[in-house]
Amino acid sequence: MGSSYYQFCPVAKAMELLDERWTLLIVRELVTGTEHFNELRRGVPRMSPTLLSKRLQQLVRAGIAERRSEGHQVRYVLTPAGHELRPVVEALSVWGIRWIGELGDADLDPKLLMWDMHRRIDHDVVPAGRTVVRFVFSDVAANACHWWLVITAAEADVCDVDPGFDVTVTVSASLRHMVEIWRGDLEWTAALRSGAVAVQGPETLRRAVPDWFTLPPFASVPRPAYGLPQG
CATH class of the missing domain: 1.10.10.10 (Winged helix-like DNA-binding domain superfamily/Winged helix DNA-binding domain)
Structure with missing residues (x-):
């Protein structure tokens, strides 16, 4: 202690x-x-x-x-x-997303993003069988810009090397934009419409990708037009 x-x-x-x-x-x-x-x-x-x-x-x-x-x-x-301590953690999460809005480049970690996304998959809406979602981050070093989520009926796994399965869809974006979507700062639909995020694959699957993931609870927290001043 x-x-x-x-x-x-x-x-x-x-x-x-x-x-x-x-x-x-x-x-x-x-x-x-x-x-x-x-x-x-x-x-x-x-x-x-x-x-x-x-x-x-x-x-x-x-x-x-x-x-x-x-x-x-x-x-x-x-x-x-x-x-x-659960409500303490939840309250800090709400306060942090509401008032600490600025993210530095060093805060953007693809390992943490992929790990968090893999445990918030809605298995009820992902297609039956094995679904492989490949992520390509344009603003990450070449040795860490490719990630795969391998999803089955009961579980999901995160891979930072090609697992060798056929890819169902590929999601291409900057890591920052993907983090912003996950935090609730940017809506999936707006990101897709603007081209900030692109999804390659069969049309029905491309449209369904956002529904495969359940955003964290803090993503829906209303934000003020201003936050705490950054030092």
């Missing part, structure tokens, strides 16, 4: 645990249902495995999460205290 604020205030005591770098983002991943170490790493792709392990141990010691071993599998699950 981090250094103490030496205040009896419950906000201070809570932040002694939660304001350490990455800690609340790990809680965010646990709140979404991610339980395994390697999957947690994909939700915080710029965090070192060593630091992730350390932060998880701190959350376990603090009674926020529980480490469960099942054979060779290890899971991290929220305790009742951890589950009570």
